[in-house]
Amino acid sequence: MAGESANNNEIVIPAITRIYMAPVGTAAPADATSPMPAALRNVGLTTEDSLKFTTEPNFEQVRSAQSSYPTRTFQTTDAATIEVDLQQWSGENFKAVYGGGEITTVTVTGPPAATHYKFTPPKIGSRTEVMAVVEVVDGGKHYRFVIPRCMQMEGVSKDLAKTKEAVLPLRLAIQGGDELDAFYVLTDDPAFAPAA
Structure with missing residues (x-):
């Protein structure tokens, strides 16, 4: 197109990616690089x-x-999803991939005495919406996809093969509302600067 030129600085290689989650209503990051x-x-x-x-x-x-x-x-509707496979098994990650649930302590009386834990997935109608931030870093360029409301809306299928790690499949469907953006992106990439 007229006035545009090829610029390899506008190619993004997602060298580092991170996923953050919190309850709906949590304060979002203010910009692309602050803590x-x-x-x-x-x-x-x-x-x-x-x-x-x-x-x-x-x-x-x-x-x-x-x-x-x-x-x-x-256009009649919009939809957006985030997919990622979590490698770390933890109570909070189980709750994330199952859309909520409850973790309780189970005491084993012996011998030896030990503490165990019970995870119970949510019942129908009690899945929990969450806030999510997807962070992408490419050298000196930073991007944060901020999703104020999303929900795990797919089933969970885990491969339990002894030849590779077992992952937890996180599949988040973005929820909308007239009072806020369904998602937005924060970046310090100069290529996003508005035209003068």
Whole structure:
């Protein structure tokens, strides 16, 4: 296009990615590089190539006898999802991938006496919405995808093979609302500067 030139500085290689989660309503990071608010919990290690952020707008088309092409196209809905495979098994990560649940302590009387834990997934109708932040770092460029409300909305399938690590599949569907953005991106990348 006229006035544009090829610029390899605008290629992004996601060298480091991190996922943070917190209860809905938690304060979001103010910018792309300031320390992450303490209430946002880092889910830890994830597999190298599993992180995906997908948007899926849906459209309807009006057909008319006078045209072989649609005479009008309009958007009906928006949808977006985050997918990533968590490598770290913990109570909080189990709650994340199952959409909530409860962890209780089980005392083993003996011998030897020990403490065990019981995880119970949420019942129908009691899944919990969460806030999420996806952080992407490419050298000196930083991006934070901020999702004020999302929910685990898929089943959980775990491969328990002895030849590789067992992962927890986190699949978050972004929720919207008229009072806030469904998601937004914070970045210090100069390529995002508004045109003068």
